Amino acid sequence: MSQIEKKNVYNRERSKTQVKSTVMKKTSQALAALMIISMLLPVLAFAGIEFDLSNLKYNKYNNTVSGSVYVSSDTYDKNSNVTFGVYSDNDLKNVLDATYGATFRETTVDGVTYYDFNIKLSSSTVPDSVYVQTYYGAGYGIGNVYDLVYVQNSGTQGSLPSSSCCGWGGGGGWISSNNGVIEVSGDSIDAYTLQRAFENSKEVKIKIKGDKLAIPADVLAEALKKGAISVTIINDNGTITLPLAALKLEALAKELGAELKETKINVTIAKVADATAEDVTKAVYAAGGNPIATAVDFNVTASGNSKSVNVDFGSTYVSRTLNVxxxxxxxxxxxxxxxxxxxxxxxxxxxxESKDGQTVATLKRNGNSIYTVIEANKSFEDLASHWSKADVEMLANKLVVEGAADKQFQPDRNITRAEFAALVVRSLGLNSVTANTYFTDINSSAWYAGVVASASKAGIINGYEDNTFRPDAQITREELAAMIIRSLSYAGVASEVSESNQAQQLAKFKDSSKIVWAKKEIAAAVNAGIINGLTDDTIGSAEKATRSQAATMLKRYLKLADFID
Incomplete structure (x- = not known):
């Protein structure tokens, strides 16, 4: 069944409930009966119908709704009727009136045929806004194609709020009855459909046929105020889940110099072009892996006032999925x-995760980029019988750790502060920061300048009181534990322990009094299972950490953060 057919079935089923309304007059009863008859008609070729928004008016003082609708002339059938329903609520349950009394205008302009209407509402209800639904179809009664608009009381002027939009036109959408997913055929979703979806769920899903979708920012902002959590965009290339709280919608509109109702959140989920796809494949092999998923460009921007800006998610990790x-x-x-x-x-x-026989990869990161999935099987000769072999090789396959030389990892060599900063930045999926304004002893040309700046910006590392970082100094277990706990915090994982629990965690180590400044961090790391004692009763906080110890702690924190399986 096509999407349009599904919309029509949905509409008919919903309309059957509407006929039960006690406020319906004779005209609405006739409309309901005709609707039932139309359900028995075969589905015919569909003609597009849309409201002419420029002259749509609702005047609650004289109970009238007026305006025009138009139908594509190449599918116009003079024997087909245009019918209307007017409702006081966005659930389309409270019918104010219904009619099929549109007047055919014997003119065709720019390839469309117009119908004028002026509906005198017989209901005594006079809301400040109404929902108007129109149908066009074969025979005498409810048709196969419909459009829906929302219009506020206009007095004598009449205007359609900019946040309102047509129902099933170039954008629009339809809520599937069996899985709660809005299916959109165009490259935008109208405000009405999205509003209704958020009334039914705090986590809305939208399936698109193309690569792009424009979402009205004001609807997202209102949904967030009511406790909504996220909106997920789905197409054949992948999915992306946008946490509403991370979008900073008001700030984006201000940056654009636009009103929130004029602002759109634009999502792109597109396979990369052939030339870029080839470059990605080369990069996969250069990294020692094999490609096992298509490379996809995930991009989220905000637009308004003829401007566009990238959406910055801050430290919030946004989930995307790719099929493997x-x-x-x-x-x-x-x-x-x-x-x-x-x-x-x-x-x-x-x-x-395996879903319905398909392996799905969930990627978490706080920025726009091109993503793919790779598989590798790396090993190091000097790890053959080493206790850290499994952890190190797993992280090497995941591009987190690297060998010190060809086929050598040097697991028992001490690791420097700069080297561990680089590991932390990689493990969090952070970009390197080019400008270094943090430490006086970091040369901008040093290999670690970018990663140290990035880790400092994220609050993962601190310098010494003299504003130095001492990048070549060997890192202590105390410093390493502190950086791991800060990384967990950046990833959104609460790991702090109470003072009583802190004392309890450290009491088992007879040398805990030698911890200089990071008692709470080490206690949190012990409590989370990230760091173990050097022996059953010693923590060795001042001892220099080795490359294998660093890798193992990284692996434990990544699993705790749900960053790896």
Whole structure:
């Protein structure tokens, strides 16, 4: 069944409930009867019908709704009727009146045929706004194609609020009755359909046929005020879930110099062009992996006032999904970001799940980019019998850790503060920051300048009192634990422990009094299972951390944050 046919079935079923309204007059009763007859008619070729919004008026003082609708002339049938229903509520349950008394205007302009209407409402109800639904179809009665608008009381002037829109035109949408997903055929969704969806669910899903969707920002803002959580956009390329609280809609409108009702949130989920796809494939092989998913460009912008800006999600991780073309071992696979400037891949927090025989990768990151999924099977000669072998090789497959030399990891070598900063930035999927305004001993040309700046900006690392970072100093277990706990906090995972629990966690270690400044962080790391003692009763906070210890702690925190399986 086509989408238009589904809309019509949905409309007919909903209209059957409407005929039960006790406020319906004789005209609405006749309309209901005709509607039932029309349901028995075969589905015919569909003609588009739309309101002429320029002259649509509702005057509650004289109980009239007036305006024009138009039908495409190439499908116009003079034997087909235009009928109307007027409602006081957006659920279309309270019928104010109904009529099929539109006047055919014997003119055709720009390929469309017009009908004028002037509906005198017989209901005593006089709301400040009404919902007007019109139908066009075969035979004498309710038709197959309809349009819906919302119009406020206009006095003598008449205007349609800019947040309102036509029902099933170029944008629009239809709420599937069996899975709660709005299906949109065009590249935008109208305010009315989205409003109704949020009335039924705090987590709305929208399926689109193309690569792009424009969403009215004012509807999202109102939904957020009422406790809505998210909107998920779905197409054949993947999905993206936008947490409404992270969109900062008012700030985006202000940045654009636009009213919120004029602002759109624009989502793109598109396969990359052939040339870029080839570059991504080359990057996958260069990283030592194999491609197992199509590369997709996920992009979210805001537009208004003839301007457009990228949406900044701050530290909120936004979930996207990609379909994977094979069964996989999650320890050997990862989501990856493709950098168009460097033409390299980097780790993206990602988990895997099998749904209906299809493996789906969920990638979490707080920025726009091109994403794909890769599989690797890396190993290091000096890990053959090492206790950290499984953890290190998993993180190497996921592009988090790298070898120190060809086929060598050097697991027992101490790790520097700069090296661990780089690991933390990779594990969080952060971009490097080019400008360094944080520490006096960081040379802008140093390999670690960008990652240290990025980690500092995210609140993961602090310098010393003399405003230095000491990048080449070997990191202590105390410093490492503190950076891990801050990374958990950045990822949105609460890990703090109460003072009593802190004392309890540290009491088992006879050398806990030697912890200099990070007692609460080490206690939190012990409580979360991220750090263990060097022995059963020693924590070794001042000891230098090794590369294998750092990798193992990273792996534990990534699992705790649900960044890996």
């Amino acid at each position: 073309n094979k069964n996989l071992d999650a320890k050997k696979a990862t989501g990856a970001l493709y950098n168009e400037t460097t033409k390299k891949l980097s780790f993206v927090p990602s988990t895997f």
